[in-house]
Amino acid sequence: MSMFSVTDVMSRPKIPSRQRGAAYWRELDWVLVIASVLTAIFGSMLVWSASRSDMAAENDPQSYLKRHLLNIAIGIALGVLVSKVNYRSLLAYTPIIYGLSVFTLILPFLPGIGASVAGARAWVDLPGGFTLQPSEFAKIAVILMMASVLAEKQDSESEPRDREVLVSIGVAALPLLIILFQNDTGTVLILGSVVLSIIAVSGARTRWVVGLIGGAVVSIMLAVQLGLLKSYQVARLTSFINPHSDTGSTAWNANQARIAIGGGGMTGYGLFEGPQTQGSFVPVNESDFIFTVVGEELGFIGAMVLLILLGVILVRGILIALRADDLYGRLVATGVVAWLTFQMFENVGMSLGIMPITGIPLPFVSAGGTAMMACWVGIGLLENVRLHGRRTLR
């Protein structure tokens, strides 16, 4: 019998709804919330600056910014919702969320509704000019599904057995393969790191962890060697090693990004004043290369503020994972932290020229509705884990 039985839920002390609401607000991790909101505001400023020159010819030059702010609002609403969902029912709905997510991952391949951006077939066209990137929600689905599988038959002191580990890997592998077919290399790398982190923190035997790392390295090498990766993928992955090799698209992008950030110096050119940013020399600087905007226009000081805000979010996430009172909660929190960490590192790292160029957004900062909403759902999940822990501790 599962430890989360119906009777368990029923046996909880009944708290009057008003009082329960007050407890929710009081026990929320406010540091996490404020850091996330500040990051989003900071990001909006950067998106504004980056989109200004591109949107200057439009009827409403601020339309891009307005849509971004709307995305944040929807994201926060989703986050609040997720944080309030009953911890147990989250577990119960996980297979449905997972199934839905896998299904939507196939949508970009369907003619008529699928859309391809920069070689990656990862988008779905929605009515009204909106697009949806199913892989963003797939990250959450994988985190929840893996956590539920690994935590299912666990008493608090034993480790997951090989069978569960194997199942959890299988659960992750399906969406991972579909995303791989979408040519969304960046998301594959991040998801891989999430899978590895969750399995490691689940307490699985060390050989699993070592084996997975080894497997990942070997398969990347094989993919390059056997030509399974398309040439533009290899170019993206290698241009960061030698950015001056050509002025062709990929290395050019990396080089322009570095010129922008390097030129910023200590204090930057000032918001809206960066020559690289305002002259559109850095490509997609409202999402993939948004870090170049803060680097160039607000300089080292501005970039440090942004990195510290992101760092606060991640550290609060780690603390929530540490304090979680059950393995499921800990694994969910771990998954969210790993996802945000690697996505941030990859995104900022590629702007700084130390990571390969892949098309993934900077959490809470980049433009892009689905990604923004997913981030807030992630925050919602972290808060949910925290609130659940507090409640049971009492």
Place this chain on the structure above:
Amino acid sequence: MSQRSTLRLMILGVLVLSLLGTLVSRLMYLQLLSGESYRAAAQSNTSREVVSPAVRGLIVDQVGRPLVSNRTSMVVTINRVTLEREADGGKRVIDRLAKALEIPAEQISDRLMTCGEEGAKPPPVCWNGSPYQPIPITSDVKPLTALEIMENRTEFPGVIARLDAIRIYPTPFNVNAAHILGYLGPVTEQQLDEQGKSKAFDRLRRTDVVGRSGLEAYYDTVLRGTPAVTTLEVDTGGRVTGTLDERPAMPGQYLVSTIDARLQSVVEKQLVDAVQRAQEQGYPGDSGAAVVIDVRNGHVLAMASYPTYDPTIWVGGVTKKQFEDLMSSDSLSSNAIQGLYAPGSTFKVVSTAAAGKEGLNLYGEYKCPNRLKLGSQIFRNFESAAYGKITLARALEVSCNTVFYGIADEFWIRGGGPDSTKASPDPIAEVARMFGLGSKTGIDLPGEATGRVSSRLFKGANWEAKKDVWCRNAVKGYPETRKTDPKLADYFTALDKENCADGFRWREGDALNAAIGQGDTAVTPLQLAMVYAAIANGGTVYEPQVVRGIMSPDGKVVEEVKPKVKSKVAVPKATIKFLQNTLPGVTTDGSGETPFEGFPLDQIPVASKTGSAQVTGNKVSTSWFAAYAPADKPRYAIVMMVTQGGTGSRTSGPSVRGIYEAIFGVTGQVVNPADSVFVGGAPRKDLPVVRPDGTPVSPQGKDSGMQVVEAGATG
């Protein structure tokens, strides 16, 4: 939850922090340590320069006659980048353009090749600039043709017809002056390298045209002005988003030359006459030079070199054939300042000055046998026979070599003879250096030769430089030459053995040869002219100058170039006086007498000295004639020379006379200053006037030197 889980979570936490740390340190490296270079990169990324060169300054002669001017010309240019985007690489466009311009298509495709590219013709046929700049194909395109091209833009992608300023040479009095004026050419790779990574707006750019010789080169920055540079801000697509900087063009400044166009044309003609005179005597007479100096300030009033070339040949680029002809003809270099020749007897004035300085009796008598024997060597009197005992003045008049051998021998013995050291005195060489020989005159023209003074010092230095080769050859014994001519090989070997052993030694024979301007001594005709100018003015060696003033295009005087003294000849005044008193005798009773027969020497006394210098390997001597006049009130020093031209008096002398006749307005025995080539009888004291609109005020009518000049006619 297991402890393993917690531990691994903590490791993940540490990983998160270290990844953040990695980003921060990289950020510090990029922004704080190397920010400056990236800032510069961003600058060049976002700006583009549009450059239109300034109009180059004019060069006018001493009374304002334009020697070099500008006119506009319709030039057709091709943008290679646009052309290469055509499906057939632009072949059809080139053919179409060739037809329109009525030139062979090959001429266009040759021009489009960047110099150094495979298959490119040598410069100036190939394009010396950036392939991204429009490449000028031909100039002086008919307006109708230009119109046809510009109206059918789709037929001629990348082809543009535009008006350019190009150099013209008004040639008053059919003057050539090619070696003085110089020519323009595309900027060289070396010049671009030398200025480094300059970002100055007036820096040289790959498409710039710069002076490559003569005044055009020496005063290039003055003449060039600064281009109009508009710096535009652009985005990635090259779309202009704003103007960062705008600088108007500053037209180039005007040079006022010391050259008088009319005198220059006389000198050029007289030099050709002298060469012809040599050739009529059956001599090769292969090259020559003539210089006229104002002895009071070092102004070069005329300077000619033979052979010469047509300066207009460079305008709009020369053809391959023209270029090859020019390169093989020696006509590009100026013999007057770049040619080095043994001065021969004209050098005896230096030896005389040394004699005076060393206290020899200038009024005593010296033996003039027809030969002097030194061991096995016999030193002959080349120009003269035996005269018995004569005065030094007479020795100069008749150019008696043996008298000067005697003087040199005296100095050589005083200097320690064969046992001399480096520190031993060498009075003739010392005085020669005081007169400016063996060093550059400092003329404001590029490429001047230094020359040599035969001396103990020179021999020592020369030995140091060449002993290795001499000693090697002395051992090897010229095996190549031996195959065909064993005797010559023996001679060479013996010579090198001797040189290897003691080639540094200042032998008696060396000293004797040096005294009569032979041996290692080599001078440019200009250097020699400065020697005679110094004698004429009492011992001051000026730096010769070709430019006497710089004026702005709106007529203001920017700089009046003052005469510069290069050195003073530190010999007793009486010695110079002796020379001044003696040299007119050369013209009346000496070796310079023949060419000046019938010249009104009573009104205009002429001081002169002839020279017929022996050159190893040449059968015929170099003909020299050096003079200044009026001898009693010295003003104009003239030196003329013709290589392999025979004697000084027969070949060069009559031409020097011709030049003096032109200067002083001499017809027969009559002297009429109004007939002088100089407007007003002498070079102008002040700078000519340039009107505020940039037109120089120059003499009108017959003094303008232009063939058809209608007063008040405007274009």
